[in-house]
Amino acid sequence: MPELFTISAPPTPALAAAAAATLAPRLLAQAAASDVEGGFPTQEFDWLREAGLLAAPLPTKLNGSGLNEPAHTQELLSALRHIGRGNLAVGRVYEGHANALQLITRFGRPEQLERWAADAVAGHLFGVWNTEAHDGVKLAPLPSGRFRLSGSKTFGSGAGHLTRPLLTAALPDGGWQMLVLPADTQIPEYDARFWRPLGMRASASFRVDFTGLEIGSEELLGEPGDYYHQPGFSGGAIRFAAVQLGGAEAVFDETRRFLRALHRTDDPYQRQRLGQLSILVASGQHWLHAAAELAARPGPDAETLVAHANLVRSAIEDICLRVLPLAERCVGARGLLRPEPFERLHRDLTHYLRQxxxxxxLADAGRYALDHPRPAYRLWHD
Ligand SMILES: Cc1cc2nc3c(=O)[nH]c(=O)nc-3n(C[C@H](O)[C@H](O)[C@H](O)COP(=O)(O)OP(=O)(O)OC[C@H]3O[C@@H](n4cnc5c(N)ncnc54)[C@H](O)[C@@H]3O)c2cc1C
Known part of the structure; x- marks a missing residue:
């Protein structure tokens, strides 16, 4: 569990994004150290805490930077991209933290919001655990007014390190209820054997069993079904797309460093590939820019935001999938040997792209285009 401490004044959204950019090279230099099964970038999250980034997604009136507010989506996506550029596992966990704080801000009662915001400011790490297999999490009301948990989540990123995971659970009538578990006192069972992945080892995305734990109604967040409220649920895909693009940027930067170190920059084929890589990375940046612009603009309805987010995540997945083989051809077999970072970057990005x-x-974005026959030049602007 992390050592908790209070930070001073929260950074502005622009400074939070700049702090993430400054941290990126340190994260990259340290990433190999936690790239082991059961590993977790503990020290890296201390850096994020010290930089005020754990509180940054909170509203300013609760000592945050307002990074989660629609008007600051540009800065939020930049922060996520920079952290992803440093270490995709850190980006994955930080994205979950920002997502949890967004859900809490949207659905928490004032006293809950105040309590959980104070926890984030004190350094508690949040996350969202929704994915489950056949033995998913159930929430049974007890005569005492409390609730008993049973069942497991799979892919619980930050398992054993998140002290405030937000999870979803099925009520007896099937309602899908969010709750925030005080995992430092109600400690679930973590099964690290679940997580023997291709990449993203350091995200510690274990199976987590909650059977036997009890919570009070003050830990329940929102009404049943709120978790799937749109555009928040699908629209949030722009956040993981930003982290993924950060991974592609790291591949780009490292490829160029490798070629320069080998004095292989005059070769026309390498130049052509760097041109293609430049188009791909810049395209991803344009997509994120457009997503942030749409989020900040008054007007678009939930359906439009979701369809656009679906395009953004599809486009960035495709961009990342094209960046990887081009970079492989640039650096060749010897570039894919450790201690070069490419084999880890490739494994991590390949696995993290599976969302x-x-x-x-993609089909939803296509349906939207078919249902709204506005000309292409104003498909996203009414
Ligand atoms: C590193 C990492 C960390 C993660 N951390 C978390 C976390 O902290 N919290 C959390 O909740 N989740 C987490 N996840 C899980 C993630 O959100 C997704 O649920 C998961 O990655 C999707 O798994 P999948 O690719 O097996 O999905 P699937 O949905 O099974 O997709 C696999 C393929 O099957 C297709 N498909 C989907 N449904 C059908 C169908 N009915 N019939 C036919 N084909 C279908 C899909 O289009 C896709 O091509 C994490 C995942 C990763 C990789």
């Missing part, structure tokens, strides 16, 4: 329902996401 829920990729086919359905």
């Amino acid at each position: 829920p329902a990729p086919d359905a996401a």
Whole structure:
């Protein structure tokens, strides 16, 4: 569990994004150290705490930077991209932290919001655990007014390190209820054997069993079904896309460093590949810019925001999938040997690109285009 401490004044959104950019090279230099099964970038989260980044997604009136507010989506996506550029596992866990604080801000009662905001400012790490297998989490009301948990989540990133995971659980009538578990006192069982992955080892995305734990109603967040409220649920995909693009930027930067070190910059084929890589990375940046602009603009309805987010995540997945083989051809077999970072960057990005329902996401964007026959030049602007 982390050592908790209070930080001084929160940074502005622009300074929070700049702090993430400053941290990126340190994260990259340290990433190999936690790239082991069961590893977790503990020290890296101390750096994020010290930089005020754990409180940054909170509203300013609760000692945050307002990074989660629609008007600051640009800065939020920049921060996520820079952290992802440093270490995708750190980016994955930080994205979950920002997501949890967004859900808490949106659905928490005032006294809950105040309590959990104070926890984030004190350095508690949040996250969202929703994915489950056949033995998913159930929430049974007790005569005492408390609730008993049973069942497990899979892919619980930051398992054993998150002290305030937000999880979803099925009520007896099937309602899908969010709750925030005080995991430093109600300690679930972590099964590290679940996490023997291709990449993203350091995200510690274990199976987590909650059977037998009890919580009070003050830990329940929002009403049943709120978790899937749109555009927040699908629209949030722009956050993981930002982290993924950060991974592609790291591949780009390291490829160029490698070629320069070998004095292989005059070769026309390498130049051509760097040109293609430049188009891909810049395209991803443009997509994120457009997503942030749409989020900050008054007007777009939930359906439009979701369809656009589905395009953004599909486009960035495709961009990342094209960046990887181009970079492999640039650096060749010797570049794929440790201690060069490419084999880890490739494993991490390849695994992290596997996000829920990729086919359905692209199909939804296609359905939107078919249902709204505005000309292409103003498909996203009414
Ligand atoms: C590193 C990492 C960390 C993660 N951390 C968390 C976390 O902290 N919290 C959390 O809740 N989750 C987490 N996840 C889980 C993540 O959110 C997704 O749920 C998971 O990655 C999706 O798994 P999948 O690719 O096996 O999904 P699937 O949905 O099974 O997709 C696999 C393929 O099947 C297709 N498909 C989907 N449904 C159907 C169908 N009905 N019929 C036919 N084909 C279908 C998809 O389009 C895709 O092509 C994490 C995942 C990773 C990789």
